[in-house]
Amino acid sequence: MEKRQVDLIIRNGHVFTVDNTRRVFSPGAIAVSGTDVVEVGPERTVLEGYEGSRDIDAGGAPVHPGLIESHVHASLHLVRGAVPDDLPEDDVLETLYYPYWNALNDEEEYLAVAHAAIEMVRNGTTCFMEAGTVLEPDLAAQAAEMVGIRAVIGDPFIWDRPSNYVQGKNSPEA
Secondary structure: OOOEEEEEEEEEEEEEOOOOOOOEEEEEEEEEEOOEEEEEEEHHHHHHHEEEEEEEEOOOOEEOOOEEEEEEOHHHHHHOOOOOOOOOHHHHHHHHHHHHHHHOOHHHHHHHHHHHHHHHHHOOEEEEEEOOOOOOHHHHHHHHHHHOOEEEOOOOOOOOOOOOOOOOOOOOOO
């Protein structure tokens, strides 16, 4: 049997799939042609059918076909581009984000996360980690599930600061 030529083979990985049965292959391999994942499976099967111009030995490390976005503020997707370039970073929370979070309702947050997830999937992301800025993690998880993207969503790490907040003096950690 002649092997199909692909651009990249990632082998010797602990491969987590994105299929409905959430299969795991260890050792597993992934064959990539251009920007397309063309085969995911047991290493032996993939290597029997494909030869890569480039070969990466994952050394048994976890491999997930597709991009994993490890830091995203999914609930802020509705206001992306709203922060002017000349706004000092220290003023962003007070000026934009706190008023936004205080006005955001559950439906809007669900839609914001769904919109972020749709855009991530469209660009090849198959899993994301929300950085602690969703107010209703269960709704965010429902939005991600509806879109069909894997997500790591934890409890919110944001809080309403009083208008007289001074970092270090009366911060929640002080």
